Amino acid sequence: MAWLHAWLGLLLGGLLYFMFVTGTLGYLDSAIDRWMRPELPAARYPLPPEPALRQAQAFLQTHAHEARRWSITLPIDRNEPYLRVAWQGEAGSGAAYLDPGSGHQIATRATGGGQTLYQLHWRLHYLPARASEWIVGLASFVLLIALVTGLIVHRRIFADFFTFRPGKGQRSWLDAHNLASVVSLPFQLMITYSGLVFVMFTLMPLIPAAWYGAGNSGQQAFLNEVFPPLAPAQAAGRRAALAPLEQLLPDVRAQWGAAPVASIDIQDPHDARARILVVGDFAAGPLRAANILAYDGVSGARLAQRPAWQSAPRALRDLLLGLHEGLFAPPVLRALYVLSGLLGAAMIATGMVLWTVKRRQRGDRHAGLALVERLNVAVIMGLPVAIAAYFWANRLLPLGLERRADWEVHALFLAWLLMFAWAALRPARRAWREQALLAAALCAALPLLNALTSAQHLGRALAQQDLAMAGFDLAALAAGALFAGMARALARRQALSG
Amino acid sequence: MRAARWRLASRCVAAALGGYALASTLPVALVALVAPATLARADAALVALQLSFVVYTGAVVWAFAARSAALAWAALVLATLLSGGIARVVL
Numbered sequence: 001m002a003w004l005h006a007w008l009g010l011l012l013g014g015l016l017y018f019m020f021v022t023g024t025l026g027y028l029d030s031a032i033d034r035w036m037r038p039e040l041p042a043a044r045y046p047l048p049p050e051p052a053l054r055q056a057q058a059f060l061q062t063h064a065h066e067a068r069r070w071s072i073t074l075p076i077d078r079n080e081p082y083l084r085v086a087w088q089g090e091a092g093s094g095a096a097y098l099d100p101g102s103g104h105q106i107a108t109r110a111t112g113g114g115q116t117l118y119q120l121h122w123r124l125h126y127l128p129a130r131a132s133e134w135i136v137g138l139a140s141f142v143l144l145i146a147l148v149t150g151l152i153v154h155r156r157i158f159a160d161f162f163t164f165r166p167g168k169g170q171r172s173w174l175d176a177h178n179l180a181s182v183v184s185l186p187f188q189l190m191i192t193y194s195g196l197v198f199v200m201f202t203l204m205p206l207i208p209a210a211w212y213g214a215g216n217s218g219q220q221a222f223l224n225e226v227f228p229p230l231a232p233a234q235a236a237g238r239r240a241a242l243a244p245l246e247q248l249l250p251d252v253r254a255q256w257g258a259a260p261v262a263s264i265d266i267q268d269p270h271d272a273r274a275r276i277l278v279v280g281d282f283a284a285g286p287l288r289a290a291n292i293l294a295y296d297g298v299s300g301a302r303l304a305q306r307p308a309w310q311s312a313p314r315a316l317r318d319l320l321l322g323l324h325e326g327l328f329a330p331p332v333l334r335a336l337y338v339l340s341g342l343l344g345a346a347m348i349a350t351g352m353v354l355w356t357v358k359r360r361q362r363g364d365r366h367a368g369l370a371l372v373e374r375l376n377v378a379v380i381m382g383l384p385v386a387i388a389a390y391f392w393a394n395r396l397l398p399l400g401l402e403r404r405a406d407w408e409v410h411a412l413f414l415a416w417l418l419m420f421a422w423a424a425l426r427p428a429r430r431a432w433r434e435q436a437l438l439a440a441a442l443c444a445a446l447p448l449l450n451a452l453t454s455a456q457h458l459g460r461a462l463a464q465q466d467l468a469m470a471g472f473d474l475a476a477l478a479a480g481a482l483f484a485g486m487a488r489a490l491a492r493r494q495a496l497s498g
Numbered sequence: 499m500r501a502a503r504w505r506l507a508s509r510c511v512a513a514a515l516g517g518y519a520l521a522s523t524l525p526v527a528l529v530a531l532v533a534p535a536t537l538a539r540a541d542a543a544l545v546a547l548q549l550s551f552v553v554y555t556g557a558v559v560w561a562f563a564a565r566s567a568a569l570a571w572a573a574l575v576l577a578t579l580l581s582g583g584i585a586r587v588v589l
Binding site: 001145148200207222226311314316 | 522530537542543548558585
């Protein structure tokens with residue numbers, strides 16, 4: 001059992017650490033989005049839907065009248081704090097942030113923002129979607145096994161709960177690993193199992209096949225029954241004016257009462273068979289599900305509705321997905337989510353370090369150990385450096401750069417690659433301290449960078465209650481302090497052991 | 499030494515492949531046996547899917563906890579065949 005736990009950790013620890021860090025940061029994606037688009041004003045939400053819908057419809061009418069699909073996201077909470085529109089069609093696709101007062105587009109820099117950081121969590125990068133789904137799914141299952149085998153191995157789990165013996169080498173690392181794991185254990189089990197549920201259709205195709213038949217057609221039939229389209233329609237080919245969206249709101253309120261409209265999806269907006277889907281808030285509660293109303297696009301007549309709750313099995317899936325995403329969480333629970341994510345990263349990082357410390361201490365001296373020691377530095381300390389580089393690139397790359405958003409992500413991976421090279425060239429002990437110092441400097445300087453490259457520095461953000469902007473700057477300072485503390489602790493350890 | 503390595507490798511394969519096979523069949527059998535006839539097949543499949551990772555985890559732990567690799571294989575294969583049979587009959 002211990003052998004299995006150690007080997008699985010060794011093989012997949014790096015990837016899992018990456019997933020925990022990007023997942024935890026991804027949880028804060030709307031705040032990161034805001035920092036990476038400093039041109040946006042401080043968010044004000046919730047806003048009354050009528051004027052916002054009017055402005056959005058007018059904008060789409062002017063700028064995307066040939067598109068086949070429109071979508072409007074209304075500012076209702078911190079998860080979606082801005083009025084946004086998006087469109088898709090033969091002429092291409094696009095998106096824009098709108099000022100709800102004037103209806104004009106707010107020009108923002110081309111950036112992937114926090115959303116892209118979030119997507120790294122399950123899409124990784126530079127890989128086809130299918131491949132990353134399998135890799136992430138496999139890693140998640142390995143994590144589940146690692147958690148269970150870790151529990152089995154940790155016999156005296158209650159007796160040893162508060163054990164922490166610092167300064168004792170391998171023993172201390174084991175204690176830290178156990179502490180991080182046990183304290184956040186319910187969260188880790190939930191986040192891992194629910195993560196698997198996200199990709200279960202891909203990972204376990206043989207199961208629906210028992211009811212629907214094998215092969216692609218069976219799988220498609222299954223998915224069509226799980227996610228049936230609401231009031232589907234083929235485009236008629238005849239043009240017709242789209243009904244004013246705000247006219248639907250009285251009917252929506254009659255159906256939903258005070259529950260807000262989160263987004264509106266319009267199919268074939270200028271067709272006689274246009275369809276309008278009015279979608280409620282997916283993050284209203286732990287279940288990742290929303291009421292949906294379907295309207296005829298021309299007459300505004302209600303065609304169909306789908307309540308958030310449809311069946312217990314679906315609701316179970318919605319609950320697991322909702323718990324994983326944690327969007328429903330009020331502030332204190334939200335902070336616990338972030339803390340638990342960080343503890344998960346610490347759980348994995350301490351495990352990775354423990355593996356090398358244990359073998360060093362018992363006198364192993366093979367090349368594999370040296371390799372893993374250096375890889376550990378580059379992965380554990382290099383990733384924060386790389387993510388900081390992503391934020392630096394957001395402010396330093398020229399605004400007119402072609403494929404600017406892509407280059408921000410390239411900057412992240414280039415910086416990470418540099419950290420691997422650094423770890424290859426320096427002794428592991430020195431590299432730990434140096435990369436920690438670099439991470440500290442890059443993070444702590446972010447508020448300064450913000451002040452120099454935008455109008456929304458920390459002082460103004462606090463004055464305007466621009467919590468996302470201020471929160472990011474303060475969190476960057478805290479992260480800088482954390483890494484600086486690590487660097488000092490490492491320096492002291494080096495001074496002692498020579 | 500050689501034999502021990504092969505036995506360990508055997509357990510790994512049993513866990514990975516045998517576990518997957520059991521995780522693909524036992525949940526189906528369980529749902530088919532226990533679920534009411536009124537349960538829509540999409541819902542039945544959803545329940546089985548969500549159960550599957552518990553089964554897979556249990557199978558992996560069994561593969562390494564069983565007294566011998568042979569026993570690990572035997573139990574997994576037997577359970578898979580039994581579940582597959584039940585699923586085939588009931589569905």
